[in-house]
Amino acid sequence: MDNQRNLLLAVALSFLLILGWDAAMRYVYPEASLMGGPDTEEQAAADGTATVAAPAASGAAIEGDTTAAAGPVDLDKALASEQRVRIDAPRVEGSINLVGARIDDIELKDHRQTVDKDSRPVQLLSPQGTENQQFAQFGWLGQGVSIPGAKTVWQADGDTLTAGKPVTLSWDNGAGQTFRIRFEIDENYMVTATQTVANTGEGPIVVQPYGLITRTSANASPSTWNVHSGPIGGFGDTVEYDPEYDDLAESGTYNPQGGATDWIGFSDIYWLSALVPDNGKDATPGFRSLGNNLFRADLIYAPQTVPAGKQISRTTRLFAGAKESVVLDQYEDAGIQNFGKAVDWGWFEWFVKPMVWLLRQLYDFAGNFGVAIILLTILIRGVMFPIAQKQFASMAAMKAVQPKMKAIQERYKDDKQRQQQEVMKLYKDEGVNPLAGCLPLLIQIPIFFALYKSLILAIEMRHKPFALWIHDLSAPDPAKILNLFGLLPFDPPGFLGIGVLAVLLGITMWLTFRLNPSAMDPVQQQIFQFMPWVLMFVMAPFAAGLLIYWVTSNLLTLAQQSYLYSKHPQLRAAAEKQKADQAMVKARDEQRKD
Template sequence: MQDQNRNLILATALSFLVILVWFVLFPPPEPVTDPNATAPTAQAPAAGGTDIALLPPAATDGTPALPEAEAATAAAPEAPRVRIDTPELEGSISLIGGRIDDLSLRGYFETLEEDSPIVRLLSPVGSEDPYYALYGWVPAGSSDLGFEDVPGANTEWAVESGEVLTPETPITLVWDNGSGLIFRRTIEIDANFMFSVTQSVENTSEAAVRLAPYGIVARHGLPDDLQNFFILHEGVVRKVDGQLDEISYNDLPDLDFVEREAAAAEIVAVEANGWIGFTDKYWMTTLIPGADQPFTSVTKYVASADIYQTEARLPAMDVAAGETAQVTTQLFAGAKEWETIRDYEAAGVERFIDSIDWGWFYFLTKPMFWLLHTLNVLIGNMGLAIIALTVIVKAALFPLAYKSYASMARMRELQPQMEKIKERVGDDRQKMQQEMMELYKREKVNPASGCLPILLQIPIFFSLYKVIFVTLELRHAPFFGWLNDLSTPDPSSIFNLFGLLPWAAPEPTSILALIFIGVLPILLGISMWLQQKLNPQPTDPTQAAIFAWLPWVFMFMLGSFASGLLVYWIANNTITFAQQYIIMRRHGYKPDLFGNIRSSFQRKKPEAK
């Protein structure tokens, strides 16, 4: 039986080695891109009449469908533009459509290289990855207006006031339809990432009109840096009447096909305090109507053009002859900084802090991040803040963990007797289990007593993992020495003897990086091995062999994880080892620094009855 188990483990290891060698020698081919293919055009919202028939009755009144053939032109990058210049953002607004489609984040760089470009969030149609915000109007009701009478994706606006959009100087765009309607769009921006867009229409004709404003955030294709990791949400994030909803990019094509939208779509009426947009790991673009503003929240995917789109459709407005109507919405386009988003929530954007992906254990994750952020502000080093957070959490949980460690110490104390039982009964598992239970009963030891404290700690540790993985504050955060970005894997490698040899380490995306790991993964494996040495060993030889290999298996499996996570795990394992070491000494054992244990006393044999 033991030979069979040994052969199974050996066969598994050899299979794993063969797969690694195969991928090294025969890597999968790179996807071929047709150089003659043209970029998809912007999706025109679906055609329709004055109302969207598929909406709930309460939301249909005055909620028009959007126009059909408003494809943005491929020449958008060369269109006349108005510059954006703020402490946090730089870019421009296209006068074709008045689109906010060129935006970069001044405080964030693509890499840590000295010549690295800053992060680009929004890009115009015709660029490699079009991603933009678009505003406009649609005719509604019984008015004689057509789509050519209202501004849309290809309308050429003029600058009425302002030269450069800054926090101190808003700009106003104007367009006259030549039939008595003058449309204006005033765009303001604060010192961070929030735009305010005021759309107005002045009716100089002799007849009343009815029309409705809208806002769109459109993305052509999936983002290049899509993580596709189960612990992270990427895609649509929205708030609908107090309910936070998330739809991943991968799930958008599976939405129900809506004929009038010509797309897979989900249309939801929002009474008040809602918002909708796209969120990535670190960045977000979100449409935010006024706090008490009802609107229609639309999420859709247009398969024919590979466009992901979110919309905020506002109710239709009656504008009498000689009158002016206007509405203001906001657009967040920037980095998911905790403090910044928290301030926007305090200013009235309800539950905006939940746009950060806190996960299922948000009730633990939020305070964990607050503590980590506070420690980082006080210490000034995110790596030390992670270690300090781990120390605080382990100290808080120590009374709970004490029972678990004490139980492990008692189980180890019974190890010699358990080995004797095993030798006596041989392969008779039923007899062995029966005598083990008698031993536990006689020695008043509950082998399961250490499980509950460990289970209770799992949500807390998972929350720490979540915080370190998803929050922007870890991105490009240095620790010491070669660890200059705690959000990426350890850049050191055995391949070049940790920088001593004159060649570069394998790229993090290379299969070789899984084998030639760095310093932190090795320290992680050692810390797990030392901690395991203090735990009671399984009596079953197969289980014992598997557990003996686990630290080294995890050393390679987790080697490609963010170095901030490895710092946390190493600190956690080291503290756990220290706690168990102290508790075992109190129970009469003297473990050395390598986990080897000898008893400092001889237990009395139970008296014969």
């Protein structure tokens, strides 16, 4: 009775853990709306050519980035304006808004919003007032000088910005000062903005260049315990993965204190928009909440005096694109410190990044990331095969010394310390390692975690199909049993979303447990019988690629165990004898009950 009660309690606690974990994750990290917009209208701003009394080190002095239309702005209508300079680069397209000199239209040519073939490209930057507004702006604060603002209409010297053709915007304030912004774009996702002020007036002026990124959090990807989404930046030797949007909304501002600014911006799981100063030592970084789900990251440079007849320039780069680790590492190698860490690899970066590299090589070979995961599993099991051989040899040796162990236990049953000493001496004399069976499991833990992080973070996995119904290896198995594989119009939540892969995981794990000989007591035996089915529920919400890895690993384990049993017949005999003994005990217990 006690054993049955303990078993039922273990089962109940396991399912409570599954339910509680799923509920807690949904409460703490609710899914963000992909199409949500601001809740209410934003604040009105000053007009576009206001004279600023004095430069300010605080980003709060920047005006014009909270202007809102009377209602939600239609994206296509906003982009149809003729006051735009087209962007057509190898990997991005979009436009620059001549009103305010804003980069507020960036589409990523190589990445689509969904797995559908007719899906539109990812719209990373969008005009102000649209549902997914996110834009970059470059401007000046000034002292005793009329400066351009959010409503200033700039003049362009070209109609299209390309990788080999820069475009310069200019504005004359009519008082002897000309402001220019020269935009260049490279082969990937980096825009270079060079801000120049030419003073042809009678006296000196003081200006303070700045760059900013404003975005809504309504369409941000969820920030979880192991993947950061939100404000991010590199400062000195560190990368700060904080604050969260909610924390910033509560505090109002956040000023990083890590040293010179290397870069600052906003991160989603797969996308990044960031400002990179040419000299981070005289750039003051800051994050600010603007209200109504709007947030800003800004770089404000130190004030500069422009004498009469002179000009000064300041260069800032804008990264607006996908977090492709190869591309980010190239920029880091070119001088942007810690830019590769914009991908939140975590503490195991040293292990996760080689895993991503290996998967990319296997993908280049196989042409399918699902096949690449299977090949990776085979490689891992191949590398671990010598360890498995030692494990089975140790298990065989353990079986061989069982009679001697029992004799020692009987001889020193009243002296536990001496008993332990004699057992350890027996292990040493016979060359037996009782912990050898744990080694393969311990080795697989970091491999499993590295693959898990790879599937979450590596954009190379996003929307990559495998075969049949698996169209996205980074998403859960869509063939869920409870909604009859999509025939019923609802999506089972979390752990109840059991798909075909989760069922295969449970079956293959149950078979591996059945094949292993065990000396556990009956309660432990029963726990290991239902553990595969508990894991089936736990793993159901995980990425399909992760389940493919685990199912393949289980199948290889079954094949490996069958082979090694043929090499160690004493283990097979022991396993069969143990199962026969357990069957006899079970039958005897049932007869006693009758």
